[in-house]
Amino acid sequence: MKISIHIISFFLGLLVISGCSENKKKKQEATNWKFSKEIPLGNVSPIGIVAQINFLWLSDVSNNCIVKIDLDGRVIESFDGFQRPMHIAIQEDKIYVPEYTSDTVKIIDNESVSTLELKENTDAIAGIAVDGNTIAVADFYNHRIIFQQEDKVTIIGKVGYNDGELYYPTDVAIKNDLIYVADAYNNRVQVFDFTGKYIRIIGWNENIKVATGLKVTDTQVIIADFEGNRILIYDLNGNLLQIISGKFNQPTDIEIVSNKMYVVNYKGSSISVFYK
Template structure:
C-alpha cells in the first residue's frame, strides 16, 4: 500500500509539473476604430482627443475615442508625423518643406536656417526638437529651437539614412525610423550612432516609431504589422491583427494606438496576461485571428 501511495503521489507531482501554467504580459488587440474619410499618417496626443494627420486631404483632425472629428486644421500641405508638447501641435509639411506650430487658432512657422526637403516627422520633448528631413536623408536637432545641428547622409552604413520618416526623442537619445533601409537607428544628442535595430526582421518600410520606458515600437508598412522590441533591440512581439498599411503609433493611457493608412482606422491594443507553456515559452493564447510571434 505504501509503495502504491508513493507511485500515486509521484504521478500527481509529474502531472502537476506538466500542467503548470505560466503567463506573460503581451499586447492583445481589443478594438478597431473606423475613421470616416481619414487616411491617417501621424498620431499625437491632444488635451481633448487624439490628433491625426490626414495628408491626402491636407489637414490635421482632432478625434474623440470613437473616431468622431471634433476639430479640423486645414490648408496644410501634406502633413506627416506630428507631435504635441505642452498643448502645442507641431506639424511637418512634406509638401511645402516647412514645419508649423499650432496653439488654439495661432499658427507659427518654425524658423530653420537650413532648407528642408520634405520633412516627414517631428519629435518634441521639453525644449528639444528633432526633425526627419526625408529627401535630405538627415536628422535636424535643436536644444533650444535657435541653434540646430544636423547629422546623416544617404547610404546604408550605420549612421546613414535612406529616407527617414519619423523620429522620437528620449532623455538621452534620438530614435529614427530609417524607412527604406528597413531598420531603426539610435543616436546620442550629438548625432553619434549607438545602435541599429530590426535589420534581421525583414521589414519593408519602417515608417513610424514610438519609444516607451521599456520598449521600442515600429510600424512595418508593407508587411501590415507592428514590431515590438526591447530597448536593446531584441524582438519581443509581432502585432498584425486588423493592421493595414500602418504608418504611426502611440501609447496613451496604457493603450497602444496604431494608425492604419489603407484601412482608414485605428487599431487598439492593451496589455494582458496570457498563458504560455512552462518549457518552450510558446504562447497558448489565441486572440481571435491574432498571429503574434514571440521571441525570448
Template sequence: MKQFIYIIAAAAAMISCTEKAAVPQDWQYEKTISLDDINPIGIAMDGNDIFLSDGDHNRVVKVDDNGRMMFEMEGFERPMHIDFGEADFQITDKVTTSMLKERALFVPEYGRDSIAVMRDNKLDYLVLKDSLDAPAAISVYENEIAIADFYPNRVLFYNGTDWISIGTEGKELGQLYYPTDVQITEDKIFVADAYNHRGQVFDKTGKGIAFIGADQKINAATGVFVNENEIFLTDFENGRILVFDLEYNLKQILETGIDKPTDVYAQDGVLYITNYRKGELVKYTLKDIIDEKV
C-alpha cells in the same frame, strides 16, 4: 510569538505584491475603428485627445475614441508625423516673429518644406536656420526638437543651443535612407529609417549607436514610438507592428487588424495604430498573459 507571526504575514504580503507586479503582459487586439473619409498618416495625443494628420486631405483632425471627428484644421500641405510640445522656439506668422512659450501642436508640411505650429487656433511657422526638403516628422522633448528631413536623408536636431545635422545617405550605422519618423528621449534619438527597412538609434551628438529590427525583414519602416518600456516600429508593407524592449530585443509582433500602418502611439496601457490606406485606427490594450497550462 504574535509579533513574529505578524512579521511573517507582512513579508508574505510583500512577496505576493511583488509577484503580482511581475506578471508578464503583452499587447492584445481590441478593436478596429473606422474613420470617415480620413486617411491617417501621423498620430499624436494631448492627454486623451487623439489628433491625426490626414495628408490626403491636407488637414489635421481631432477624433474621439470611436473615430468621430471633433474638429479639423485645414490648409496644410501634406501634413505628416505630428507632435505636441512646449519650449522656447522662435516662430513667425510672416508678419511678426516671437518666442513660443506654451504647449503647441507641431505639424511638418511635406509639401511646403516647413514646420507649422498651431496654438489657440493660431497658425505660425517655426523659424529655422536651415532649409528643409520634405519634412516627414517632428519630435519635441523639453527644449529640444528633431525633424526627419526626408530627401536629404538626415535628421535636423536642435539640442537646446545649436542645430546639428545627423546622418548622410547610405546603409551603414549612422547613415539613413529616407527617414520618415523620429522621436527624442532623455538621452537618445530614435529614427524610422524607412527605406533601409529598420529603425536606428543615435546619441545626441549625432553618433549612430544601434539598429532596431534590421534582421526582421521589414519592408518600409514608416513610424517609430518609444515609451518608458518599449520601442514600436511600423512595418508598412508587411502590415505589422514590431515591439522591442529598450535593449532592442524583439518582444512581440502585432498583426491582427493591421494593414499599411504608418504610425503608432502608446500610453496608459492603450496602443493606437494608424491604418493609412483603409482609413482606420486599430486599438490594442496591454493585458496580463494568462497561463493556460493545467
C-alpha cells in the same frame, strides 16, 4: 540509495526550471499587447497620430488637414490649409505639424497656427520630435535628421545603407537623451546620441518592409512595418518582445495613452486599438 537521491534531485531541478519558464511566459503574456477594436476614420487618410488624455490628433495627408477626434473616432475639430502634413508631435497641448510640401513646421496652439523657425533647409519634412526646446526633424530627401537645440544645429546621418547612414527617414523620436529614427527604406530603426554618434540598430532581423513610423516609451520601441502590415515591439536595447500582424492595412504611426496603443492605418483609413 545515493543514486535514488540523485534521480529525485534531477527531477526536482527539472520541475523548478519548468516552473520558472512557465512564470516567465505568463509574465511575457501579461506585457503583450492584445487587440481591442478598430475605429473607422471615413474619409481621413492618416499618417501621424498624437494623443491628449481624451483625444487623438491625426494628420490627414490627402485632405491637407489636422483632425482632432475623440477615442471613438468622432471628429471634434479640423484644421485645414496644411500642405501634406506628415508625422506630428505634441508638447504642452501644442501640436507640431511638419509640412512635407512647404518644408515648414506649423504649430497649432488652441485656435491659432504659427510657424516654427528651422535653422537648416530641408527637403520634405516627414516627421518631427519635440522635447522642451530641442527639436528633431526627419529630412526625407536629404536622408538625414536635423537636430536643433536652441541655436545649435547637429546634422545626423547621411545617405547610405551602413550603420549610422540613413535612406529616406520618415519619423523621429527623442527619449532619454537619445534620438530614434525610422530609417524607412533601410527597413530598420536607428538610434543616435545627441552628438549624432551612432548607437544601435533595432529591427534588422525581422525583415521589416518600410519602417515608416515609431513610438518610444520608457521601456519599449514600437515600429510600424508599412508594407509588412505589422507592428513590432522591442525593448530599448533592441530585443524583440512581440510582433502583431493581421490587424493592419499599411500602418504608419503609433501612439500610446492610458495603457492603450493606437495604430493608424493609412490605406485602411482606420485606427487599430490594443490593450495590455
